Amino acid sequence: MNEQEILKKISFNVLQGRFRSEDDGIDEGLEGRPGVEDLIKKGIAEGVSPKKIVVNALTPAMDSVGKKFESGEYLIPDMLASAECVGGAMEILKPFLIKDGVESKGKFLIATVAGDLHDIGKNIVSIILKGEGYELIDLGTDVPTDKIVAAAKEHQVQFLGLSALLTTTMRSMDEVIRKLTETGIRDHVKVLIGGAPTSHEFADKIGADVYCSDAFKAVEYLKLVRSA
C-alpha cells in the first residue's frame, strides 16, 4: 500500500465507523478487514507523516461525517462510531504529533451545569471535539459554577462548553459567565453553550459567545475563531 492508499483507506473506515478490524461498518460485510486502528499503525510503520494522516484523512473524513449528519444520512450512532475512530486515532497519533511539534488545537473545558444530570449531548460534543484535535477536559454533569470557573482558570483553557437540558438549570450558564467576568478571565475564554432549551437569543442575553445546536456547529464555530 502506498501513502495515498493508506490515507484513503483510513478515511473510508472513519466514514464506515470501523476502528477495530472486527467492527461492523455502515455497509455490510466489512468485518475482519483492517480498521482505522490497524491502518494508522501500518501508516506510521511505513513512514506516513502523522500530520498528513490528521490533515488529509481524519479531518476531511470527519467533515464529511458532519455533512452527512446534517443531511440526515448519518444518525447519532453513525456519527459516534466515526467520532470514536477519530478519537482512537488521535490517541495513537498523539505521541508522534508531539514529537513532530504539532500542537493541539487548544484546551476545551466542557461541563453540564449545576443541577443538571444530562450527559449524552455533552459526551457527543466531547467525542467529536477530541476527534477534531482539541484537548478535552470533561468535568462531567451537575458541576457547580465555582468548580467550572476554577478549572477554566487553572487549566488556562481557550474554550468552555456548557450544557443544560432543563429550563431551570440553563440559568446557571448565566452565573458561570458572570463569575468568569468577576474572576477576570472572561476575555480569555470563548464560551459555547448548547442543550435543548437554549438558543441564539439566550446566548446573546447571557453574553455567551455562541449557541450550538449540535456538535458540528461547535466545530464550525471553532474553525472560524481559529482562523480569525
Add this chain to the structure above:
Amino acid sequence: MIIVGENINGTIPEVKNIIMVRDREGLLQLAKRQVAAGSTFIDVNVGTGIGSRQDELAAMQWSIDAIQKEMEIPICIDSADPLIIEKGLEIRKGGRSLINSVKADDVNLWKIVRLAIQYDARLVGLAMNETGIPETESERLEACRKIAGVCEEIGFPMEKVYFDPLVMPVSADSVQGLVTLKTISAIKREFPDANTIMGLSNISYGLPGRSRVNAAFLHMAVYAGLAAAILNPLDQEVMSAVKTACALTGQDRHFRRYLRSFRTPAKEKSEQ
C-alpha cells in the same frame, strides 16, 4: 444471533411434495429464500410422516447433498433418529452442522452426543425427558442437567450445546410463555457457557396475529438470554424483532444491523 430457517420441513404439505418427488429446484428455492432473508442456518427436516426409515434416510441424503452443492450454509440436521442424524452428518463431510436434537433419555442421548463429537457438530439439547415435556422450569432444568452430565462425561464442550427450553402454545396454557422464559434464565445461570435455542412459532399456535405474538416473545426471550431461534425468516415482523431485540440488548454496536434495514444503498463503496 443465530437464525435457523425452519421452512424445509416435511410436515408442511408443499415441502412434503418437494421431498417426495425430489423437486431439486423447489428445495433450493426454499433454501435460497431463507438465506436471502437472513438465516444463518437452514433446518432440514425430511420426516414426511408417511415414509419408512429407509425413505427418510434417502431423503436426508438427497436434501443435504442438493443444498450444499449449491450454497455454503450451515445446516441444522433435524431428526430424533440417531441413524438419520448420522446419515446427515456423513453427507455434510465436516461442513458446519447443528444436530436438532437430543433429549434427556437413556436410549439415544449417549449415542447422539458421541455423534456430535465424532463429526464436530453442535448439538441441540431439549429440556425434556423420555416421559415428555415437563410443566415446570425446575423439571426442564433437570433434563438439561442430565444432558450436560453426559456431555461432560464424554468430553463434549458446553460451548457447542444449545439447550432448547421448549415452547408450548400459550393458547392452551397461558403460563407456558413464562415457563419457557424462566427456563432460559435458569439454563444461562447454571450453564453460562452453554447456548439456548428455541422454536419460536409454537408460542402463538391457535392465536390470531401470530407474527405479533412471535415477535413479542422473541424480544423477551433474547432479554432472558436466547442465543438462537428456529423460525420462519420470511416473516418480516419476526425478522425485524430479531434486529430490535439484539439492538436493545447491546448485541448490535452502534445499531449497525438495525440501521442498515432503514438505509438506502450507501454511496461510499469505493474502497479499492
